Amino acid sequence: MTIDFRVLAAAGAFAAAGFPAFAQTDIKIGYALAPDSHYGVAASKFEEVLKAETGDQFNVVHFPSSGLGGEREVIEGLQIGTVEATIVSSGTLANFVSETGVFDIPFLFRDLDHARAVLDGPIGQDILAKFDNVGLHGLAWGEQGFRHITNNRNAIHTPADVEGLKIRTMENPVHLAAFNAMGAAPTPMAWPEVISSLQQGVIDGQENPLSVIVSVKLNEVQKYLTLSGHVYSPAMLLVSKPFWEGLDDTQKAAFEKAAKEAVVAMRAYVDNVEKTGVETLKERGMEVNALSADEKAEFQSSIQSAYEGYYETYGKDFVDSIVNFK
Ligand code: PAF
Numbered sequence: 670m671t672i673d674f675r676v677l678a679a680a681g682a683f684a685a686a687g688f689p690a691f692a693q694t695d696i697k698i699g700y701a702l703a704p705d706s707h708y709g710v711a712a713s714k715f716e717e718v719l720k721a722e723t724g725d726q727f728n729v730v731h732f733p734s735s736g737l738g739g740e741r742e743v744i745e746g747l748q749i750g751t752v753e754a755t756i757v758s759s760g761t762l763a764n765f766v767s768e769t770g771v772f773d774i775p776f777l778f779r780d781l782d783h784a785r786a787v788l789d790g791p792i793g794q795d796i797l798a799k800f801d802n803v804g805l806h807g808l809a810w811g812e813q814g815f816r817h818i819t820n821n822r823n824a825i826h827t828p829a830d831v832e833g834l835k836i837r838t839m840e841n842p843v844h845l846a847a848f849n850a851m852g853a854a855p856t857p858m859a860w861p862e863v864i865s866s867l868q869q870g871v872i873d874g875q876e877n878p879l880s881v882i883v884s885v886k887l888n889e890v891q892k893y894l895t896l897s898g899h900v901y902s903p904a905m906l907l908v909s910k911p912f913w914e915g916l917d918d919t920q921k922a923a924f925e926k927a928a929k930e931a932v933v934a935m936r937a938y939v940d941n942v943e944k945t946g947v948e949t950l951k952e953r954g955m956e957v958n959a960l961s962a963d964e965k966a967e968f969q970s971s972i973q974s975a976y977e978g979y980y981e982t983y984g985k986d987f988v989d990s991i992v993n994f995k
Contacts, residue, residue: 687917688726696729698754699737699746701860706884707942708756708904709733711811711935715754715906715927722923739859741840747909748804754912756935758813759903760839760860766799771983773843774976775900776969777991781943784812784901785936787994797905806913808928811904811935813878814943818899819891820874821867824958826895828852828971837863837875843979844900850975851968864890878902879946880939888953896947896959899968906931 688694698715700708709731716729737743737752741761746752763770771777772793778784787793788810797807818825818836825831831853838844840857848855856872866872867890874891881887882894906928916924951957960968980988 687920688915693725693728696727696753697732697737698729698756699732699735699743699752700756701735701740701758702733702881703884704731704733706733707811707813707880707935707938710938711756711906711931714934715931718927718930719923722926723920726920735861739861741859744805744907747907747912750909750911752909754906754908756811756904756906756931758839759905760841762905763841763843765803765805766796768796768799768983770841770843771796771979771988771991772903773841773900774979774983774988775844775847775972776965777988778901781812781814781901781936781939783994784903787991788812788903790994792991792994800907801910804910806908806910808906808908808924809932811906811932812939813880813902813904814939815898816876816878816900816902817882818874818876818895818897819882819887819893819955820895821870821890821892822873824893824895824956825897826958826960826964827967835871835873837866837872846975846978847899847972850972852971867891878939879950880942883942883946883949886953888950888955892956894947894950894955894957896957897965897968898960904935 698712700712702708704713712731719727719729737746740757741764743752743755744757744761744765747755759769759773763773772788778787793810797810800807818831820834820836822834823830828851831851834853836848836853836855837858838848838855840859845855845857858866863875867875876899877887908924913921947957
């Protein structure tokens with residue numbers, strides 16, 4: 670789809686005096702997961718704070734569980750102004766702002782604190798600001814946690830165990846390169862197709878953080894969970910740029926405050942599920958193993974060829990500046 674951002678900008682400028690306080694404006698917010706997931710909790714906090722700040726000016730209408738389609742479709746809806754807001758993973762974000770893909774590099778972040786510090790610091794905020802050039806406005810970085818592999822074929826300890834494994838990846842070239850380098854057989858796929866593809870055996874496995882595995886009940890369609898923590902999974906709260914440009918400064922400040930608090934709620938949810946999720950999934954019958962430090966190192970060295978590509982795309986110095994960020 671070709672989008673003329675000059676037309677969208679003109680539409681935004683036309684409405685630049687802000688949405689009138691007397692008329693209620695609907696804000697459709699789409700996200701891929703259920704209302705009781707980390708996305709649902711964040712969207713509800715967003716609504717609560719926005720209401721507290723602006724009264725009845727905005728009516729937040731939730732479309733959970735991919736009710737507006739896959740993440741890429743929803744983001745395109747924001748660009749053309751048919752959807753106002755979304756919370757998405759970094760899955761397809763690099764297709765809109767290529768620099769975002771740097772955060773999808775496996776084994777980049779030491780832990781959640783490291784990732785949060787980078788995303789909230791100058792590197793993350795510079796990349797967030799680039800969404801204004803593509804018909805979007807990034808309000809804040811959120812997160813899902815570290816991604817782990819689930820599958821129905823076998824327990825995973827070494828790269829040999831993923832050899833030829835039909836694993837669904839997000840539509841994300843950085844992830845795809847890593848799974849190809851490991852020797853798996855990755856299939857990029859939009860999220861709404863994943864559960865039925867697992868049920869039908871079109872794919873053997875998928876990878877997602879505990880937040881997703883628990884809230885989607887992936888245990889119902891997957892036997893093995895390997896705590897690989899192979900990559901951090903950022904999320905983003907985005908609004909439509911044409912919509913954003915129609916807000917006045919007070920309204921913009923309210924949206925920013927609501928987004929900040931939504932992210933605090935999302936991260937608190939992730940902190941909790943990182944502590945409790947493994948037990949929950951064991952109770953639900955999954956066979957769980959955690960990669961030891963040596964096993965993790967083996968996976969990391971299996972993707973050296975993918976790293977060469979990452980350095981070429983993002984620059985080794987830039988990647989190192991993230992790895993070494995304190
Ligand atoms: O795997 C994905 O596509 C994402 O992690 C998901 C589940 C849609 C959440 O954003």
